[in-house]
Amino acid sequence: MTPAKSRRHRVRRGLWILLLLAPGAAVMTMFVVVPVLGAFADAFRSFQGPRPTGWVGFANLRDVLFVAPYAAATWRALWHNVVVFTSLMVVQNGLAYLIAFALLKALPGHRVHQVIVFLPVVLSAIVVGILWKELLNPIFGAVNELLAMLGVQGPPWLGDAGTALASIIATNAWHWMGFPALIFLAAMQRIPRETLEAARIDGATDRVLMARIIWPLVAPATTIVVILTFIGSFNWFELPYVMTGLDGSPGGATDVLGLLFYRTAFGGVSSGLEDFGHGSALAVLMFIVVAAVSAVALRILRAREIEL
Amino acid sequence: MTERNRLAWQLLLGANTVVMIFPLLVMLLSATRTNAEIFASPLGLPTGAVFANVVKVWRDTNFPLYLANSVIVTVGSIAAILVFGTMAAYALARYVFRGAGLVYLFFVAGLMLPLKLAIIPLFIQLDTLHLLNTRLGLILIYVAMGLPSAVFILTGFLRTLPGELEESARLDGASELTVMLRIMLPLARPALVISGIQNAVPIWNDFFFPLVILTSDRLKTLPQGLTIFMGEFNTDWGVLFAGLTLAALPITLVYIVLSRQFIAGLTQGAIK
Amino acid sequence: MRKLLAGLAALLAMTGVGAGVARAENITFWTWRQEDKAAYTKLFAEFTKAHPGVHVLFRAFPPADYQTIVSTALAGGKGPDVLHTRAYGGLEQLAKPGYLLELTPQNDPELANLPASAKTALAVRSTGKIYSSAFSTQTLGILVNRKILAEAKVAEPKTWAELLAACKAVKAAGKICIANGTATGWMDEVFAGDLTGPLLGQQFFKDVVAGKTTFKDPKYTAALGKLLELKPYMPPGFTGIDYPTSQQLFLTGRAAMFVGGSWEIANFHKQNPKLAIDFMAPPAPDANSPRLVSKFYDGGYAVVKSSKHQKAALELVRFMGTKHFGDQLGAMLGDISPIEGVKLADPMLARVAAMDKQSVPYIMLVSFRYENPTGSELLQGALQKMFAGSMTPQQVGASVTAGIAKYYKPFQGK
Numbered sequence: 001m002t003p004a005k006s007r008r009h010r011v012r013r014g015l016w017i018l019l020l021l022a023p024g025a026a027v028m029t030m031f032v033v034v035p036v037l038g039a040f041a042d043a044f045r046s047f048q049g050p051r052p053t054g055w056v057g058f059a060n061l062r063d064v065l066f067v068a069p070y071a072a073a074t075w076r077a078l079w080h081n082v083v084v085f086t087s088l089m090v091v092q093n094g095l096a097y098l099i100a101f102a103l104l105k106a107l108p109g110h111r112v113h114q115v116i117v118f119l120p121v122v123l124s125a126i127v128v129g130i131l132w133k134e135l136l137n138p139i140f141g142a143v144n145e146l147l148a149m150l151g152v153q154g155p156p157w158l159g160d161a162g163t164a165l166a167s168i169i170a171t172n173a174w175h176w177m178g179f180p181a182l183i184f185l186a187a188m189q190r191i192p193r194e195t196l197e198a199a200r201i202d203g204a205t206d207r208v209l210m211a212r213i214i215w216p217l218v219a220p221a222t223t224i225v226v227i228l229t230f231i232g233s234f235n236w237f238e239l240p241y242v243m244t245g246l247d248g249s250p251g252g253a254t255d256v257l258g259l260l261f262y263r264t265a266f267g268g269v270s271s272g273l274e275d276f277g278h279g280s281a282l283a284v285l286m287f288i289v290v291a292a293v294s295a296v297a298l299r300i301l302r303a304r305e306i307e308l
Numbered sequence: 309m310t311e312r313n314r315l316a317w318q319l320l321l322g323a324n325t326v327v328m329i330f331p332l333l334v335m336l337l338s339a340t341r342t343n344a345e346i347f348a349s350p351l352g353l354p355t356g357a358v359f360a361n362v363v364k365v366w367r368d369t370n371f372p373l374y375l376a377n378s379v380i381v382t383v384g385s386i387a388a389i390l391v392f393g394t395m396a397a398y399a400l401a402r403y404v405f406r407g408a409g410l411v412y413l414f415f416v417a418g419l420m421l422p423l424k425l426a427i428i429p430l431f432i433q434l435d436t437l438h439l440l441n442t443r444l445g446l447i448l449i450y451v452a453m454g455l456p457s458a459v460f461i462l463t464g465f466l467r468t469l470p471g472e473l474e475e476s477a478r479l480d481g482a483s484e485l486t487v488m489l490r491i492m493l494p495l496a497r498p499a500l501v502i503s504g505i506q507n508a509v510p511i512w513n514d515f516f517f518p519l520v521i522l523t524s525d526r527l528k529t530l531p532q533g534l535t536i537f538m539g540e541f542n543t544d545w546g547v548l549f550a551g552l553t554l555a556a557l558p559i560t561l562v563y564i565v566l567s568r569q570f571i572a573g574l575t576q577g578a579i580k
Numbered sequence: 581m582r583k584l585l586a587g588l589a590a591l592l593a594m595t596g597v598g599a600g601v602a603r604a605e606n607i608t609f610w611t612w613r614q615e616d617k618a619a620y621t622k623l624f625a626e627f628t629k630a631h632p633g634v635h636v637l638f639r640a641f642p643p644a645d646y647q648t649i650v651s652t653a654l655a656g657g658k659g660p661d662v663l664h665t666r667a668y669g670g671l672e673q674l675a676k677p678g679y680l681l682e683l684t685p686q687n688d689p690e691l692a693n694l695p696a697s698a699k700t701a702l703a704v705r706s707t708g709k710i711y712s713s714a715f716s717t718q719t720l721g722i723l724v725n726r727k728i729l730a731e732a733k734v735a736e737p738k739t740w741a742e743l744l745a746a747c748k749a750v751k752a753a754g755k756i757c758i759a760n761g762t763a764t765g766w767m768d769e770v771f772a773g774d775l776t777g778p779l780l781g782q783q784f785f786k787d788v789v790a791g792k793t794t795f796k797d798p799k800y801t802a803a804l805g806k807l808l809e810l811k812p813y814m815p816p817g818f819t820g821i822d823y824p825t826s827q828q829l830f831l832t833g834r835a836a837m838f839v840g841g842s843w844e845i846a847n848f849h850k851q852n853p854k855l856a857i858d859f860m861a862p863p864a865p866d867a868n869s870p871r872l873v874s875k876f877y878d879g880g881y882a883v884v885k886s887s888k889h890q891k892a893a894l895e896l897v898r899f900m901g902t903k904h905f906g907d908q909l910g911a912m913l914g915d916i917s918p919i920e921g922v923k924l925a926d927p928m929l930a931r932v933a934a935m936d937k938q939s940v941p942y943i944m945l946v947s948f949r950y951e952n953p954t955g956s957e958l959l960q961g962a963l964q965k966m967f968a969g970s971m972t973p974q975q976v977g978a979s980v981t982a983g984i985a986k987y988y989k990p991f992q993g994k
Contacts, residue, residue: 012465013403013484014405015743016484017403017405019393019395020394020395020396020398020399021399021400022397023391023392024393024396024455025396025411025414025415025512027388027392027451027452027454027455028414028415028418028447028455029450030452031430031433031448031449031451031452032418032421032423032426033414033418033421033428034451035423035430035433036421036422036423036425036426036427036429036432038426038429039425039426039428039429048673048676049651049673049674049676049677049679050652050654050655050677050679051399051655051677051679052653053322053679067669068982069766069953069958069982069983071987075362076461082408092890095324098320099320099324102317102319102320102321105314106317106318107314107321108318108762109321110321112325113321113325114571115326115564115567116325116329117324117325117328118563118567118570118571119328119332119563119564120328120331120561121509122509122559122560122563123513123553123556123560124509124510124512124513124556125513126513126515127513127552127555129554130548130552131331131334131335131552132331133547133822134545135331135334135548137350137818137820137821137825138815138817138820138821138822139347139348139815139816139817139825139829140346140350140825141350142330142331142334142351145349145350145351147683150593154918155816155820156763156819156820156821157414157819157820158763158818158820159762159763159817159820159821159968160819160820160968161965161970163969169574174328174331178328178795179331182571195493206313206317208391210569218696221735222806223516224464228554228982229357231419232421235420235422235487237424240565241386243396244763245763245764245765246644247765247957247960247961249964250762250765250819250964250965250968251961251962251965251968251970251971252465252764252961255486255564257441258422259545260576261422261423262425265425266651267647267648267673268515268765268766268956268957269643269644269647269766270765270769270956271765271766271769271949271954271957271960272650272668272952272954272956272957273670273673273949273950273951273954274416274647274673275952276428278952279481280425283422283425286422287420287421287422291417291420294420296373299502337681342850343828343831344832347828347832347834351890419681427648428651428652428655428656431653431655431656431658432655432656435657435658440658493687512927513796516645518647519641519642519645519649520649520652521654523639536614536640536641536642537614
């Protein structure tokens with residue numbers, strides 16, 4: 001190739017790449033990046049109703065992090081998000097791993113089970129939230145009805161500070177479990193048959209198979225599941241919103257950052273007023289936490305994939 | 309595998325399936341009953357007219373119109389997400405160029421941005437572009453929201469495809485476009501299916517953005533129309549559940565019909 | 581050519597021919613009350629008859645998203661022409677930044693139909709300028725299932741002691757006495773405001789507003805403490821019972837009383853016309869004290885300043901401020917219009933209006949929902965904890981006072 005030809009080739013290649021990236025980047029810029037940056041700027045402003053009245057520097061951020069009564073709500077909500085993430089990792093994703101392993105065995109009827117395990121995933125969080133709120137109703141809910149048949153008096157699940165958050169987490173697990181289950185299953189099915197057979201012949205039990213043989217081999221799937229669960233847990237909004245309300249009832253026991261930011265920015269239904277300054281400050285914090293932790297986690301998890 | 313062992317796993321799957329199905333059955337049952345019946349016995353069978361609640365929802369809302377609007381918006385958004393998402397992911401996965409890492413970050417960071425917060429700037433942006441109260445405006449919002457996850461999933465998948473086919477096609481004189489459309493994309497079908505379904509669910513179910521940007525009655529989507537309708541019946545559980553069931557039905561049916569292909573797609577290699 | 585057209589237009593204007601044609605316009609009305617659609621459609625048709633060519637489009641949004649949608653549209657300059665607004669702080673946060681048109685006796689002579697007390701609810705506090713006409717007043721009391729009380733052989737409880745006795749009898753008869761649960765935050769504020777009103781007495785509210793006392797006042801915390809005496813008579817698992825479930829407990833005849841507002845009357849009649857219900861004032865602390873109801877203004881109708889049909893919009897708001905409109909609100913929706921001289925055909929509504937003569941303000945909404953953190957949000961969360969047993973009435977009073985002290989000078993350092 002002559003230098004001129006290769007240069008022309010390079011330019012053409014560059015244009016081609018640009019053409020591929022341009023439409024997506026343009027839509028993202030216009031409808032996500034620019035509006036969100038605009039909203040982030042609001043974190044440094046004061047407001048009257050929806051109208052900005054001036055710049056206040058870092059005052060809003062300082063308020064939501066360190067000044068009473070805002071700060072207490074922020075830290076409590078953040079803590080609840082951590083609880084949600086940890087519990088979902090153990091309950092939802094742990095169960096998903098077990099179910100994926102069971103499906104891998106191709107037992108009779110596994111195709112039907114496969115379709116059903118994913119069925120709740122296609123439902124909206126609103127539908128799932130309303131449905132489970134009624135199932136958990138202390139008076140005419142099916143859950144307590146079933147417990148009563150066993151002679152147990154069920155608690156007011158969503159009304160008790162001790163069980164409310166756990167109930168919503170369980171609902172989330174019911175709703176989403178199919179997604180990690182199928183991601184794990186997909187990864188497990190790519191493990192060569194011979195590897196598993198060889199382990200079996202060496203006398204490996206199911207427990208050993210799951211913990212020692214399969215676990216390292218599905219590391220890339222784990223990366224995806226961990227990252228998506230993390231982002232999902234920190235943007236948690238719809239399920240608690242529907243099930244315990246914008247104020248995170250009872251008494252803030254189910255308050256998470258998503259609810260807090262929305263409630264602060266737009267005001268409660270019959271309680272608060274709009275406060276876009278503090279609301280935006282919370283959103284900026286959420287973004288920083290999620291982006292920073294995801295970036296670090298992604299790096300660690302990718303390194304782990306190679307190591308294992 | 310011993311028989312006892314086999315039975316234990318079979319039981320786990322069976323129990324799980326019961327837990328997954330039972331609430332959905334309660335929802336269907338509740339949709340056919342009245343408040344008084346639900347109160348008297350939450351798990352009872354319907355006694356009266358089974359379809360009374362469904363008929364009420366059907367008659368009092370413009371269900372077919374809402375349905376048509378939702379189909380247009382969802383299909384339009386998914387098509388654009390897949391086309392634009394594949395283009396971007398293809399560039400990121402199959403070519404080495406300067407700044408690729410940053411471009412990838414740009415797309416993926418969208419996963420973490422709370423677009424609800426930006427509703428006022430977004431609204432003003434749409435107004436400037438004369439896209440308020442149009443389906444196109446709504447579709448563009450959904451495309452922007454869906455692209456990050458599409459690029460995330462598709463880039464991951466396209467990266468794992470072997471390079472030999474591509475190279476041999478190039479040596480045969482195929483253009484870059486031909487290589488992409490004829491050689492690579494058919495191989496990426498499973499990932500496209502996953503990305504499509506994964507985005508279709510939240511788009512189909514969203515009622516917030518239509519409420520804010522669509523003002524014409526004739527543009528209303530299904531969740532938007534039903535949300536407003538159910539506002540009047542928030543204490544009539546039978547009607548509420550009938551509405552919820554009707555809202556969830558179309559996408560559930562689509563999923564069940566396509567489930568074989570979907571699951572095949574997912575298990576053929578979402579990973580790596 | 582242009583001159584000719586202008587001349588023609590002037591001629592048409594003079595003869596009045598153009599008036600009917602030029603006035604063919606559509607204006608929009610936004611509200612959070614989807615359930616009122618039929619009534620408003622009827623009333624708007626009347627309006628169109630009186631103002632040929634002006635059509636009003638009714639558009640309702642889910643209550644939970646209403647504020648967000650209104651703010652977004654107003655900030656984007658695309659609001660409706662007439663807006664159903666909340667009163668007090670909810671109105672002020674839209675009026676102060678200039679989104680609403682000021683109403684004056686000149687542009688809205690119907691304002692004269694409102695009592696003086698309405699004007700504080702519909703105005704910006706600092707200027708006293710009015711920005712909406714009035715929608716309705718609400719009264720907090722107790723809805724009673726007459727049949728259950730009769731079966732338990734108890735009369736309407738007039739004092740707190742009688743309320744407890746009545747509840748004991750109802751419980752013994754196998755029914756729930758009080759339908760209310762505590763899972764819905766704003767209903768907790770209603771519950772507490774409703775029942776503590778007569779226990780506190782009018783002087784307490786005057787003192788709070790004058791800055792002479794706070795919510796740490798032993799009088800206030802003692803009244804909150806009284807509420808806990810009702811716990812045995814609330815539904816089983818009441819901390820998990822939300823507003824709709826409470827309503828259904830009452831409507832399906834499982835509970836004798838529902839502590840709530842006058843807005844429930846029409847709604848309950850509609851949902852279960854067979855139920856024999858009464859609306860009574862909350863019980864007094866003793867036989868010699870008055871049974872005070874809590875009262876507040878529940879929103880109004882405002883003209884959006886950026887409206888392109890401001891004149892027509894103003895006409896509509898004037899129409900909504902007439903005595904006729906107020907009468908119709910009462911007749912069709914069971915809402916009590918504050919417009920002076922409205923007739924309430926429904927005897928129960930008339931009784932409620934009579935109760936209003938002896939009232940106390942619904943304090944957090946009327947006085948402490950203007951700045952963040954609002955008294956309402958502080959109180960609601962704390963009440964849920966109080967009912968769950970994790971906060972004492974004294975702690976509730978202290979935390980509410982400390983929160984409000986952020987912006988309310990008289991509470992600072994107290």
